[in-house]
Amino acid sequence: MTKAKPLQKKDDTRDKVLRSITKFAETLIKSIERGEFPEVAIPARTTSNIEYNPQLRQYVLGERKIVRTARNIKHLRPLAQLSWMAMFASQLIRSRKTSTLRDAFYNALGYEVDFEDQQESDEAVTELETIIGTVREDFNIYPEERSSVFGPLTIEYDVPGYEGRRLDLTTIPDGAMIGPAMTTAKFVKTSAKQVFVVEKGAIYQRFLEENVPSKYKAIVVHTAGQAPRATRKFIRRLNTELGLPVYIFTDADPWGMHIASVIVFGSALSAHVRELNVPDAVWAGLWASDITKYKLPAMKFNDEDIRRVAELEKDPRYLSDPWKREISNFKKLQKKAELEALSRYGLEYIVSDYLPEKLAELTKS
Amino acid sequence: MTKAKPLQKKDDTRDKVLRSITKFAETLIKSIERGEFPEVAIPARTTSNIEYNPQLRQYVLGERKIVRTARNIKHLRPLAQLSWMAMFASQLIRSRKTSTLRDAFYNALGYEVDFEDQQESDEAVTELETIIGTVREDFNIYPEERSSVFGPLTIEYDVPGYEGRRLDLTTIPDGAMIGPAMTTAKFVKTSAKQVFVVEKGAIYQRFLEENVPSKYKAIVVHTAGQAPRATRKFIRRLNTELGLPVYIFTDADPWGMHIASVIVFGSALSAHVRELNVPDAVWAGLWASDITKYKLPAMKFNDEDIRRVAELEKDPRYLSDPWKREISNFKKLQKKAELEALSRYGLEYIVSDYLPEKLAELTKS
Numbered sequence: 001m002t003k004a005k006p007l008q009k010k011d012d013t014r015d016k017v018l019r020s021i022t023k024f025a026e027t028l029i030k031s032i033e034r035g036e037f038p039e040v041a042i043p044a045r046t047t048s049n050i051e052y053n054p055q056l057r058q059y060v061l062g063e064r065k066i067v068r069t070a071r072n073i074k075h076l077r078p079l080a081q082l083s084w085m086a087m088f089a090s091q092l093i094r095s096r097k098t099s100t101l102r103d104a105f106y107n108a109l110g111y112e113v114d115f116e117d118q119q120e121s122d123e124a125v126t127e128l129e130t131i132i133g134t135v136r137e138d139f140n141i142y143p144e145e146r147s148s149v150f151g152p153l154t155i156e157y158d159v160p161g162y163e164g165r166r167l168d169l170t171t172i173p174d175g176a177m178i179g180p181a182m183t184t185a186k187f188v189k190t191s192a193k194q195v196f197v198v199e200k201g202a203i204y205q206r207f208l209e210e211n212v213p214s215k216y217k218a219i220v221v222h223t224a225g226q227a228p229r230a231t232r233k234f235i236r237r238l239n240t241e242l243g244l245p246v247y248i249f250t251d252a253d254p255w256g257m258h259i260a261s262v263i264v265f266g267s268a269l270s271a272h273v274r275e276l277n278v279p280d281a282v283w284a285g286l287w288a289s290d291i292t293k294y295k296l297p298a299m300k301f302n303d304e305d306i307r308r309v310a311e312l313e314k315d316p317r318y319l320s321d322p323w324k325r326e327i328s329n330f331k332k333l334q335k336k337a338e339l340e341a342l343s344r345y346g347l348e349y350i351v352s353d354y355l356p357e358k359l360a361e362l363t364k365s
Numbered sequence: 366m367t368k369a370k371p372l373q374k375k376d377d378t379r380d381k382v383l384r385s386i387t388k389f390a391e392t393l394i395k396s397i398e399r400g401e402f403p404e405v406a407i408p409a410r411t412t413s414n415i416e417y418n419p420q421l422r423q424y425v426l427g428e429r430k431i432v433r434t435a436r437n438i439k440h441l442r443p444l445a446q447l448s449w450m451a452m453f454a455s456q457l458i459r460s461r462k463t464s465t466l467r468d469a470f471y472n473a474l475g476y477e478v479d480f481e482d483q484q485e486s487d488e489a490v491t492e493l494e495t496i497i498g499t500v501r502e503d504f505n506i507y508p509e510e511r512s513s514v515f516g517p518l519t520i521e522y523d524v525p526g527y528e529g530r531r532l533d534l535t536t537i538p539d540g541a542m543i544g545p546a547m548t549t550a551k552f553v554k555t556s557a558k559q560v561f562v563v564e565k566g567a568i569y570q571r572f573l574e575e576n577v578p579s580k581y582k583a584i585v586v587h588t589a590g591q592a593p594r595a596t597r598k599f600i601r602r603l604n605t606e607l608g609l610p611v612y613i614f615t616d617a618d619p620w621g622m623h624i625a626s627v628i629v630f631g632s633a634l635s636a637h638v639r640e641l642n643v644p645d646a647v648w649a650g651l652w653a654s655d656i657t658k659y660k661l662p663a664m665k666f667n668d669e670d671i672r673r674v675a676e677l678e679k680d681p682r683y684l685s686d687p688w689k690r691e692i693s694n695f696k697k698l699q700k701k702a703e704l705e706a707l708s709r710y711g712l713e714y715i716v717s718d719y720l721p722e723k724l725a726e727l728t729k730s
Contacts, residue, residue: 097574097712100567106708109662144566144589148511148542160574162538172537173527173546177513179539180570201509202465205545209462209525224509297474343471347462 013138013184014093020132021090021139028083039069040079042130043272050271052316057264057279059271061130077114078124082131084113085124089139096160098140098180101125130272137183137230147231148175150208151219152192153242155185170213175204175222183230187241193217195238197281199225199250199259203339203350210351219244226259229276235263236278246278247362252286252296253336254308257326265317283322284358288329291337294354297344298335305336378503378549379458385497386455386504393448404434405444407495408637415636417681422644423631426495442479443489447496449478450489454504461525463505463545466490495637502548502595512596513540515573516584517557518607520550535578540569540587548595552606558582560603562646564590564615564624568704568715575716584609591624594641600628601643611643612727617651617661618701619673622691630682648687649723653694656702659719662709663700670701 024040031038043049044064053060068079088107092099099107105121115121125136132139154168159181166188169176176182196218198204204222212218219238223231239246248263250256266277291298301309309330312318318327330336342350389405396403408414409429418425433444453472457464464472470486480486490501497504519533524546531553534541541547561583563569569587577583584603588596604611613628615621631642656663666674674695677683683692695701707715 098570099712100570100705102703102705103567103571103708103712106662106703106705107712109709110711142570146511146513146539146566157538159538161576165536167537171530172532172541173522173524174511174542174544176537177539177542181538201511202468205463205465205507206468211526297471338467338471340465340467340471343468344474346475347464347468347472 013134017132017134017138018090018093020134021086021093024086024131025083037069037071038079039067039071040082040131041065041067042127045126045130045272050268052265054316056274058266058274058277059268060274061271078127081108081113081115081120081124082127084108084111085121085128089128089141092140096140098142100142100144101136104141126272133273135229135233135270135273135276137180137233140180142180142183142230143228145224145228147178147224147228147234148204148222149178149182149219149234150175150204151195151213152190152217153187153219153238154189155182156188157181158184158186169219173208175208175220178221178228178231178234180230183234187237190219190242190244191217192219192242192244195219195221195235195244195246197221197223197227197235197246197248197263198339199223199248199256200339203249206347206350210348212351212355215351216355223259223263227263229270232263232266232276232278235281236275239278239280246281247284247359248281249284249339250286251336251338252288252291252298253338254305254312254330256286257283257323258308258312261317261323282362284362285354286337286339286341287322288326288333288335291333291335292329294342296337296341298333298337298341301330301334301336306334378499382497382499382503383455383458385499386451386458389451389496390448402434402436403444404432404436405447405496406430406432407492410491410495410637415633417630419681421639422629423639423642424633424636425639426636443492446473446478446480446485446489447492449473449476450486450493454493454506457505461505463507465507465509466501469506491637498638500594500598500635500638500641502545502598505545507545507548507595508593510589510593512543512589512593512599513569513587514543514547514584514599515540515569516560516578517555517582518552518584518603519554520547521553522546523549523551534584538573540573540585543586543593543596543599545595548599552602555584555607555609556582557584557607557609560584560586560600560609560611562586562588562592562600562611562613562628563704564588564613564621565704568614571712571715575713577716577720580716581720588624588628592628594635597628597641597643600646601640604643604645611646612649612724613646614649614704615651616701616703617653617656617663618703619670619677619695621651622648622688622695623673623677626682626688647727649727650719651702651704651706652687652691653698653700654691656698656700657694659707661702661706663698663702663706666695666699666701671699 028038043061044066049062049064051062068075101122105118108115156166207220238244248260250259260283264281313327342354393403408426409431414427414429416427433440466487470483473480521531572585603609613625615624625648629646678692707719
């Protein structure tokens with residue numbers, strides 16, 4: 001577990017990103033002024049250049065780079081697209097507005113920047129991420145999905161019209177959405193001792209209704225399936241800025257296990273950006289072994305599940321426990337169960353029995 | 366448009382539902398005490414018994430009923446399941462806890478109530494809705510999906526631990542989730558003159574960032590696709606309790622049009638419950654005709670779209686304008702466009718130009 005640090009002020013992400021974009025633009029302009037073809041070197045995101053880094057405990061890009069140069073007529077189009085996207089990003093940051101991938105695509109049409117389809121404009125966004133080394137949320141391009149959070153934490157907003165305004169997250173009984181305003185807020189006060197991340201809305205609601213946040217001094221985050229990147233970054237901040245241990249609860253199936261591992265180790269698709277994952281986060285369950293231990297109603301693995309477990313077995317992120325052990329348990333059991341399955345012992349059981357038993361087990365080892 | 370009424374106190378839904386459940390249980394018990402086989406008459410939900418009622422402007426069930434009687438051995442199982450579900454619902458209401466369909470299914474296992482699968486337990490929930498004539502949210506079974514809301518409205522919570530606590534919705538810049546606490550809150554104060562309902566998260570965020578709530582004195586609701594029933598009920602309350610006109614903004618395609626029409630007229634699947642729809646709500650766009658008028662980047666209809674428009678053309682909900690007119694426009698155009706397509710004129714365009722033009726057009730006619 002990381003040590004508790006004093007609550008930090010939010011870093012000046014906006015300025016850093018703006019400086020990176022300006023630097024990129026200056027490189028292009030200076031080449032043109034010198035009468036040279038502008039070019040840019042971008043870390044390659046091909047599979048062969050994605051490697052799992054055990055020290056950093058996340059996927060990263062290797063040393064290989066591709067060079068986009070205006071000298072090559074085939075490169076002109078992606079280079080122009082990338083430049084436009086950099087301009088769009090800098091406009092978003094300066095005007096303090098947000099956008100989505102879809103919005104960015106349509107906006108380009110107004111500039112007569114020629115994107116064949118959204119896939120092509122998404123690619124330009126990813127290239128920009130690669131150059132800047134940060135996620136698109138840092139240049140204000142957000143996903144539509146929203147996770148939510150509840151618990152003993154007071155935040156201070158930093159979006160236009162709300163600067164300096166505070167919110168005690170326990171005052172919103174349905175939980176607060178992790179949108180652009182939450183993502184960029186400072187953490188100013190907390191009495192939390194830990195963070196519980198849950199995949200399922202039903203379990204999130206259960207935790208709130210059974211007063212888990214006050215009983216366990218816990219901040220509870222609902223990912224709503226695979227955690228959006230803004231949410232992963234938010235969880236990381238809870239861990240690093242507040243020094244809180246993070247426990248992740250998912251369904252006992254290969255998909256739930258993967259939701260947990262992406263939070264812990266990052267995803268291959270995000271190998272070009274850093275500081276999205278939470279290496280110290282702990283996958284707390286449901287494990288395959290919990291299906292047996294708690295006699296949970298379980299479903300037989302289908303072909304997809306079997307294929308997926310075989311795939312994960314080869315993944316470098318799953319070489320240590322609990323991952324390795326539970327993959328082996330899944331293979332023996334050939335069954336899966338949902339978090340809600342604990343409701344067979346009553347709605348409260350997951351909080352009154354399962355949670356304390358699991359935490360005791362995890363902190364013992 | 367409905368006339369403005371003074372802000373009402375929330376009705377005693379809890380008590381009403383509990384009385385209905387108790388009445389249902391008493392009927393069963395009295396039969397048993399008289400030595401008779403208990404039975405219950407349930408409005409039939411078969412397609413032939415679902416009809417569109419032009420006066421009520423929603424789908425309703427016809428006169429046909431089915432009788433579940435313990436005299437028939439085939440009926441014993443569903444009757445027992447229905448009785449258990451009624452008990453579960455009454456427990457939820459009394460303990461003021463919420464559940465999901467999935468949770469209800471697993472909970473039944475603990476009572477050794479034999480549901481083959483979740484489909485069977487969902488069916489018992491729907492039967493209970495049919496008997497009580499209200500939606501499952503009223504007996505605390507909620508969906509996982511969450512819509513959200515932002516605007517000049519102050520609510521007062523009515524959930525355990527939050528009774529009497531108020532929230533000014535403009536204090537949460539990301540918008541507040543329409544979860545169980547929001548759904549059951551009283552409306553205590555508003556300066557809103559209208560409600561804007563939007564299908565897309567990107568547009569919701571745009572409306573918030575461009576200060577639509579203050580510029581237009583509007584409460585903005587994000588449905589996130591097809592509006593969950595709790596959200597439809599929430600929009601209805603904004604319309605009937607606060608007397609606010611409701612404008613719905615969707616993509617210009619048969620699916621967006623249907624999202625709007627379900628809010629206005631209700632869905633065939635919900636024909637067994639009342640007071641979910643908002644007959645006075647107005648579908649404000651994007652219309653097929655907007656694609657031409659605003660020269661929007663559009664995509665060709667695929668086979669699914671063509672089939673869907675043909676289906677909707679026969680639907681009794683689409684016999685009046687703007688529905689009828691726009692179905693005819695879609696058929697001529699054979700194209701669709703998304704709300705974000707307006708971004709081709711800049712991110713602000715939808716608020717600075719499209720919105721005022723559309724509202725002027727709608728209030729003129």
